[in-house]
Each structure stands twice: as structure tokens, then as C-alpha cells.
Amino acid sequence: MSVDLATAGTPVRSGGPPAAAVPPAGAAERRLAVGAVVTLALLAVPVTGVAWAVAGPAAALSALIGLGFVLVLFGASAALLAIVAARNDGAGIGILVAGSALRIPLYAGVLIALSDVAWVHGRSLAAATAIAFVTTLAAEMLLLARSPRLFWVDAGAAPPPAPDHDTRS
Numbered sequence: 001m002s003v004d005l006a007t008a009g010t011p012v013r014s015g016g017p018p019a020a021a022v023p024p025a026g027a028a029e030r031r032l033a034v035g036a037v038v039t040l041a042l043l044a045v046p047v048t049g050v051a052w053a054v055a056g057p058a059a060a061l062s063a064l065i066g067l068g069f070v071l072v073l074f075g076a077s078a079a080l081l082a083i084v085a086a087r088n089d090g091a092g093i094g095i096l097v098a099g100s101a102l103r104i105p106l107y108a109g110v111l112i113a114l115s116d117v118a119w120v121h122g123r124s125l126a127a128a129t130a131i132a133f134v135t136t137l138a139a140e141m142l143l144l145a146r147s148p149r150l151f152w153v154d155a156g157a158a159p160p161p162a163p164d165h166d167t168r169s
Helices: 027-055 057-087 089-114 122-145
Strands: none
Touching: 027 057, 027 122, 057 089, 057 122, 089 122
């Protein structure tokens, strides 16, 4: 009798792939943080370039501040989601919703506070923050749609049986 050492001792979920094929807890959430960083990195050059061309170097610096601010809030939200998901599978979606709800007032508060700073170009800061927020939110939604684990959907589970709609007695 031969034993496959690669899978020996690997627990198998009932009706699903081996446990080794299941991604570790927090992997999907970490992917959200990486997605935010990549999205904002791709936005940095065109957004700051347009701000510089339209209103000068102060506007470009303000645009970078807006992009950085979005990165901090999205990164913090994704990191908190990863920490919670690693400890408790049922609380992640609540953290995701709460994090999304808290980000809007934080953006508004910081933008209002920075609007009175003399060296900050308010319009560039607000425009860059809005562009980064919308783009990063769209990227986050795409990643969420591709990660059924975040919604606690067992993609390997069998579909429920079709209901019997036969009305004959």
C-alpha cells in the first residue's frame, strides 16, 4: 500500500476540497488592502499630474495628500477586517459595513479641517479625495464580488434541491 505524502494527514471537509486548498483566514481581506494600494498607486501619477498642470505644485501636493488619506482609511478598514475575520468568521461583514459608514464622516471632517490650511489647495484636495474614494470603492466592490468567502458563501456546497411545484394531489 502506498501513501501520498503530500496529502497524508490533511483533513478533508465533507463534500469539499482538502483543507490545504481552502485559503487561510484573512487572505481575502488582505487582498482588499493590496487592491487599495495598487489602485491608488495607479491613480497617483495622472491625478497629481492633472492637479499640477491645472493649478501648480501646491495643487499636486494637495492631491497627493488626498490620495494618501484615502489609502490610510481604506487600508485601516481592510486591516481591521482581516484581523476580525482571522478571529471570528461571523463578524467580518459587520466590520466591512461599519468601516464603510465611518469613512464618509472622516473624509468630510478632515477635508473641512484642511480647507483652512493656507498651503493646501482645497479644490485639488477635494477632487483627488473624491476620485480616489470612488475608484478605490469600485475596486473594493469588484474584489468583494469575486470573494464569496467574505459573504460566508460556501462556493463548494451543493445547491439546494429544487422545490417540487407539482400541484397534483
